[in-house]
Amino acid sequence: MTAVFALATSLLWGLADFGGGLLSKRMRELTVVVVSQGAACAVLAVVVAATGAWSELDARLLWCAVAAGAIGPVSMLCFYRALAIGPMGVVSPVATLGSVAVPVAVGMVLHHERPGLVQVIGTLVAVAGVVLAGGVGGGGAPVRQRTVLLTLVAAFGFGATMSLVAEASPTVDGLFLTLFVQRVVNVVVGGGALYASVRRGTPALPEGGMRAVWASLPALAFVGLADVAANGTYAVAAQHGPVTVAAVLASLYPVVTALAARGVLQERLRAVQTTGAGLALLGTVLLASG
Numbered sequence: 001m002t003a004v005f006a007l008a009t010s011l012l013w014g015l016a017d018f019g020g021g022l023l024s025k026r027m028r029e030l031t032v033v034v035v036s037q038g039a040a041c042a043v044l045a046v047v048v049a050a051t052g053a054w055s056e057l058d059a060r061l062l063w064c065a066v067a068a069g070a071i072g073p074v075s076m077l078c079f080y081r082a083l084a085i086g087p088m089g090v091v092s093p094v095a096t097l098g099s100v101a102v103p104v105a106v107g108m109v110l111h112h113e114r115p116g117l118v119q120v121i122g123t124l125v126a127v128a129g130v131v132l133a134g135g136v137g138g139g140g141a142p143v144r145q146r147t148v149l150l151t152l153v154a155a156f157g158f159g160a161t162m163s164l165v166a167e168a169s170p171t172v173d174g175l176f177l178t179l180f181v182q183r184v185v186n187v188v189v190g191g192g193a194l195y196a197s198v199r200r201g202t203p204a205l206p207e208g209g210m211r212a213v214w215a216s217l218p219a220l221a222f223v224g225l226a227d228v229a230a231n232g233t234y235a236v237a238a239q240h241g242p243v244t245v246a247a248v249l250a251s252l253y254p255v256v257t258a259l260a261a262r263g264v265l266q267e268r269l270r271a272v273q274t275t276g277a278g279l280a281l282l283g284t285v286l287l288a289s290g
Contacts, residue, residue, distance in 0.1 A: 005237035006249035012230035014256020017092055019223045020076070021083025021257075022264070023216060027206035029080040030194045032220065033073050035213070037186040040224035044180040053173040053180075064168035065178045068161045069185020073193065075157025076186075078150040086147030088261035089269050092254035093280040094148075095155045097126050100251060100287045102159020119287050126283025129276045172235050179231055247288040254281055 023032045048054060082091045104119060165182065169175035198204050206212045213220075230253075237246035258277070261267040269277065 001240045002237045002246055003249060005233045005240070006246045007252075009230045009234040009237060009246075009250040010253040011256055012226045012233065013250070013253035014092075015260065016223050016226035016230065017079075017083065017253065017257045018088065018260040018264075019219055019226070020080050021088055021091075021261075023219055023223065024080040024084035027212070027216070028194075028202075028204060029077050029084065030073075030190055030197065031204055031206070031213070032080055032223070033076045034187060034190040034194055035217070035220040036224035036227075037072075037076075037183050037190065038224070039221040040228045041180065041183040041187055043225055043228055044176065044183055047176050048180045051173055051176060053177040056171060056174040056177050061168040061174060061178055062181065064164045065181035066185050068164040068168075068178070069182040070189055071157050071161050071164070072182060072186045073190040075154045075161060077190075078157070079154035082147050082150040082154060086144075086151070087267055087269055087273065088265070089254075089258035089267055090273050090277045091147065091151050092257040093129070093277045093284070094151045095158060096251060096254050097129075097280055097284050097287075098152075098155025098157070098159035099162050100159070100247070100284050101126065102156060102163060104287055105159075106163045118289060122283045122286025122289075124283075125279050125286060129279025129281070129283055172239070175231070175235055179228065183228075248285050251284050251288045252281070 020032055020036065079091070079095055082095070101123070108114070161182075165175070165178055168178040194204050208215075230250075234246060234250050237250065254277070258267075
């Protein structure tokens with residue numbers, strides 16, 4: 001049961017990442033964030049109402065969820081931009097690293113947890129992978145540096161969001177409520193940023209206007225809903241078996257993103273990029289399993 005749901009989490013997160021990156025090649029990243037998270041928000045509202053999760057609301061949950069929601073749009077904006085301008089097979093594994101490394105660091109600082117030997121090795125392997133994956137790539141050097149910087153910002157943001165959500169979600173109902181509040185703040189913050197950019201003269205709509213957005217609406221909704229579904233399957237996986245197994249298997253989702261990019265976009269990586277991406281993914285798995 002744990003393995004099945006954890007692997008389903010990897011599949012959903014991997015496809016959501018690929019879909020978000022692909023859509024960001026055709027329209028503004030902020031538009032992708034606002035519309036996709038709006039769809040997720042609508043579904044989570046139904047889930048919260050159906051489960052009675054409102055009873056879990058307290059000040060700690062609220063503030064952690066709001067903080068996660070404020071960080072989320074920045075992380076997703078950087079991530080989708082990196083996916084749009086850089087190789088997905090490199091960006092996804094490196095960004096995933098933050099989702100595991102930051103919570104581990106938080107545990108060390110706040111809860112005085114000591115990393116085990118496996119986690120230390122995982123950190124070293126992951127750092128080596130980031131260096132190799134980001135040091136060499138296609139295109140000019142400025143593009144490579146920007147992609148790496150955007151990916152690292154997204155990685156830190158994802159990890160901070162995961163830590164905040166974990167702090168606010170002691171129960172499954174609490175998780176649903178936290179995710180709902182987080183998505184509401186995502187939409188508010190992202191929508192505000194989008195409105196401000198429009199006021200400065202930057203168009204919010206892609207070429208083709210609203211017709212293009214409506215045509216892409218199923219894909220945009222899929223990105224948001226797949227992300228929500230992945231959170232749900234991960235919660236089930238962690239409840240029905242060892243959390244370590246769930247975390248390790250769920251952290252394999254960059255493989256799905258990379259395979260989708262290879263199959264759909266015919267994306268090819270240089271040998272050093274492939275090695276770096278693989279090491280970053282291996283380091284993430286070691287960190288999760290430690």
